[in-house]
Amino acid sequence: MKAKSIIQKIIQMINKVVWITGASSGIGEALAYACAVKGARLVLSARRKDELIRVAKTSGLAEDQYLILPMDIKETGSFKKLTRQVTERFGSIDFLFNNAGISTRAMALESPLSIDREVMEINYFGSIALTKSVVPEMIRQGSGQVIVTSSVTGKTGTSGRTAYAASKHALHGFYDSLRVELDGTGVGITIVCPGYIRTRISYNALTASGERFNRMNRTQEEGMDPMKLAGRILRGVKKGRQEIYIGGKEILGIYLKRCCPGVLHRILVKQHRDNTYFE
Numbered sequence: 001m002k003a004k005s006i007i008q009k010i011i012q013m014i015n016k017v018v019w020i021t022g023a024s025s026g027i028g029e030a031l032a033y034a035c036a037v038k039g040a041r042l043v044l045s046a047r048r049k050d051e052l053i054r055v056a057k058t059s060g061l062a063e064d065q066y067l068i069l070p071m072d073i074k075e076t077g078s079f080k081k082l083t084r085q086v087t088e089r090f091g092s093i094d095f096l097f098n099n100a101g102i103s104t105r106a107m108a109l110e111s112p113l114s115i116d117r118e119v120m121e122i123n124y125f126g127s128i129a130l131t132k133s134v135v136p137e138m139i140r141q142g143s144g145q146v147i148v149t150s151s152v153t154g155k156t157g158t159s160g161r162t163a164y165a166a167s168k169h170a171l172h173g174f175y176d177s178l179r180v181e182l183d184g185t186g187v188g189i190t191i192v193c194p195g196y197i198r199t200r201i202s203y204n205a206l207t208a209s210g211e212r213f214n215r216m217n218r219t220q221e222e223g224m225d226p227m228k229l230a231g232r233i234l235r236g237v238k239k240g241r242q243e244i245y246i247g248g249k250e251i252l253g254i255y256l257k258r259c260c261p262g263v264l265h266r267i268l269v270k271q272h273r274d275n276t277y278f279e
């Protein structure tokens with residue numbers, strides 16, 4: 001029995017085609033390694049081609065087992081062509097990890113609307129546009145899974161993250177509705193809400209001036225290892241979970257928001273006054 005379940009775990013991704021956006025660093029990079037270990041064929045996307053090549057080589061996959069597909073997630077007009085490139089190369093798309101994203105370290109009233117729009121273009125419109133391009137292919141196949149990287153901030157709001165929280169909340173509205181529309185097609189949706197994960201997200205976060213924050217937040221530095229997160233995401237996907245919360249005690253915020261929103265508000269106001277979110 002044990003041997004059978006181990007074999008099932010091993011074969012789950014053998015030869016499956018897994019397209020990962022934001023694969024050049026952090027969570028996407030970790031997902032690439034976790035899927036490669038399970039025998040998947042990888043399509044790696046992000047803007048920085050050299051970093052994608054580094055990830056592909058580190059994954060240990062043979063060259064015919066991966067495709068480097070650089071893309072700017074804001075350039076949604078290119079998605080049909082990119083989707084065709086994947087199906088022409090591998091014949092199918094089994095898993096789409098819509099993971100590319102950017103955060104903010106910017107107070108709402110100090111930020112021009114262009115910051116809100118930029119974050120929406122990357123985190124929301126980029127994700128849903130790629131899904132609209134890939135899911136018809138999955139429906140034709142009769143199977144597929146779209147995995148969306150949201151955040152705890154997709155379920156709560158917090159200081160310095162108005163645009164980020166809005167973009168992640170929007171993902172839940174879109175994908176919860178799409179999951180209903182896809183019932184019976186064989187295509188599923190999993191939304192992942194990570195807490196603090198040790199990546200360069202705070203370095204890359206936009207400030208009110210539009211420049212990068214360019215430093216590591218303490219919360220990220222002390223956060224979960226992305227490889228541990230990737231393993232837990234794959235386990236959740238395998239179980240067919242619709243929504244997955246992974247992280248440290250910050251995950252409690254999701255439950256507090258449901259059962260005692262006033263308490264969560266007071267905690268967040270205290271953090272805002274202590275400036276915790278910019279540390």
Ligand SMILES: NC(=O)c1ccc[n+]([C@@H]2O[C@H](COP(=O)([O-])OP(=O)(O)OC[C@H]3O[C@@H](n4cnc5c(N)ncnc54)[C@H](OP(=O)(O)O)[C@@H]3O)[C@@H](O)[C@H]2O)c1
Nearest residue numbers: 022024025026027046047048072073100101151197199201
């Ligand atoms: N780290 C956390 O604590 C945390 C918590 C919750 C949710 N998340 C979410 O996890 C996802 C991955 O973030 P991360 O933590 O791994 O941060 P990261 O290390 O900064 O990675 C972000 C990834 O997104 C890609 N990206 C950014 N803008 C892009 C664009 N315009 N076009 C294409 N790709 C773009 C980056 O690649 P290029 O720069 O090469 O384009 C990079 O691969 C994001 O959606 C983020 O919101 C992170």
